[in-house]
Amino acid sequence: KLNVAPPAVILLVGLQGSGKTTTVAKLGNLLRKDYKKNPLLVPADVYRPAAIEQLKTLGQSLQLQVYDSDVSKDPVEIARNAVDFGRNRGHNVVIIDTAGRLQIDPELMSELKEIVAAVHPQETLLVADSMTGQEAVNVARGFDQNLGLSGIILTKLDGDARGGAALSMREVTGKAIKFSGIGEKLDALEVFHPERMASRILGMGDVLTLIEKAVQEVSVEDSLELQKKIKKNLFSLDDFLSQLRMVRRMGSVTSLASMIPGMGKLMKEVDPEHAEKELKRVEAIILSMTPNERGNHAIINGSRRRRIAKGSGTSVEEVNRLLKQFTEMKKVMQKLSKGGIGGLMSMLGGKLPSALGGGAR
Template sequence: MAFEGLAERLQSTLQKIRGKGKVTEADVKAMMREVRLALLYADVNLKVVKDFIQRVSERAVGQEVMKSLTPGQQVIKVVKEELTALMGGEAEKLAVSDKPPTVIMMVGLQGAGKTTTSGKLANLLRKKYNRTPLLVAADIYRPAAVSQLQTLGKQLGVPVYSSEENADPVEIAKQALKKAAEEHYDTVIIDTAGRLHVDERLMDELKNMKEAVDPDEILLVVDAMTGQDAVNVAERFSGQLGITGVVLTKLDGDTRGGAALSIRAVTNKPIKFVGMGEKLDALEPFHPERMASRILGMGDVLTLIEKAQAAVDEEKAKELEKKMRTMSFTLNDFLEQLNQVRKMGPLQELLKMLPGAGRIKGLDNLEISEKQLKHVEAIIQSMTPEERENPEIINSSRRKRIAKGSGRPVQEVNRLLKQFDEMKKMMKQLSNMQKGKKKGGFPFSFPF
């Protein structure tokens, strides 16, 4: 996950000052030295680092901190606010045309993930915002670019406009707009051609297309893993083409985060979306404040809630709540819940969105892989319908049969059944508390 190294360094630095009842200029200076090193290590632009350190230092030794009751926490608040401002302050939405269709040009260099991101954006707009997008294959130079977009469109159920007869990308874009108007598509996403580097021919073609289709958005797709190179590319595209926003791809990879922290300050263009995985639903609107909270170990509960709302069926959730209250929760229900959680993304990433998760020992070493979840699914699916409804009937011989059927050791079957039994006991305790049967507080304590 991006920012891991930066987050670890910043959280460690801020922890030293968190509980201080009095903060001196010397404390702030020492902290800023470490913050500066952390940002530079994360490949943040040097000028951006200098400006950030100056702003935080001035505020951290100002009256708002020195005269507050909790100076240590006030300094952390200043750092979070300035980190948020550095990334743009507030989330910026896509521009929407008053007269459909809204036209979005996707631009960038080869290898940044432009074609895949075009598909992801179409999917996001369709599912979350009820738009009816049309994808346009205007990259006629890269081998298989058109067929790649067509494959993505087929997977997503989104139509793709392409032309085998016309070899002019600008004309393809114009014809696509005509089709969108005739067939009532409200959003047109044009996947334009890229190059290995910014050159005059590329820019001329993009400028001609911009003039021809008058886009509402020109989104530059850059690879977050290229660090300062991504910032340099953004600066050149912004200066020559006039982009309206940036999409950072591969932010879930082994990237230090410098691009995300530098692009807004260098180009004055907002990051509008971030790619957080390879799946076609792994594109998220970029929220500077939420990202700042995650970097500083304060969690990102709003994004977690949004992921849950998108993955969980409301009617099934109500039915599940009723089953939990009446103690009729079965292994079938457990399997269904497991699949819904898997839709939300990797469990380690979800846990890191909880406030204070960064301070939980061993979380970074926690490995709950997709393979392990599939093992649990295989074990449950190897049970008979009766066994899933009544796990208490599963004796020693049944456990051996289930282990053989799922291809897993008997110990794993035993562990799953034990965990399920403990979970049901916990549900019973919670249910009893709600009915007012328990007195004298909670029967167990939460670790926060």
């Protein structure tokens, strides 16, 4: 509901600990990046001492303007004045962060109702923690009965909770889940697609979202350049580092794995924190190499490996393992670029067909 005379007002409500303040920044970032909006972030939570500073810091890191407020001011006045400020300064969207409580109480609802009456928001969105399960459903019901929600933002969907609460909330409130938080990074907020979430809940993955994330990170030109390097056997550790960083920008290992069919169950056996640490360790090893070493890993002899291990805080064995894995990966990439799957099968010595029930006839 943003196609109104500017500014459109979005009010975010919810309990403490649901990720409301961070979601204000994430939503502002998403609206600017994907919808070409010019959002103003408004800290109207004067009760949690760090809330105002937190939003200012987040806004600064994203280069989004944050309305100047402090704990001595009335939240209703902050919201009203911020909307006027946004209108006068050319902001077409104003996103207001409100106070939360440990539980729903009359005082909280009274203040939120006053803010709604003062600014007439186009959207009143509940920020709810998906990890709290049934409790999140009860919270949604309480806020909707008091304020008349227009939608829900479900946070922490990259964790073990796969979104069952989402289905219950939709059923109880009749209000759509509009966005989902899928990680701690400030770009880890996405438009909610119910059919894709149903697929994730069933463990069938979400390939469409994975493709969308990849498209956002890789240009056609970069992809073609990478293909040329692979075909000419020029793929270097610098290129590998770039690909590694691209994957990390796309989201956590857990959230990415949940989008790949069949990987969800496999990831239950993997420690996500350990996987993230492994990625950081590999990056540290590569960054401890010289430009020449990253461009031509064949020159990395014993003394160089010892220096790299010392510089990256790892062992020589870990450096050796990375170089061996990189060499094997280059072989696989070469085979795939030359002969497709057939080339890969020949490299595997015909083992793959028999494993799939093929082999000699």
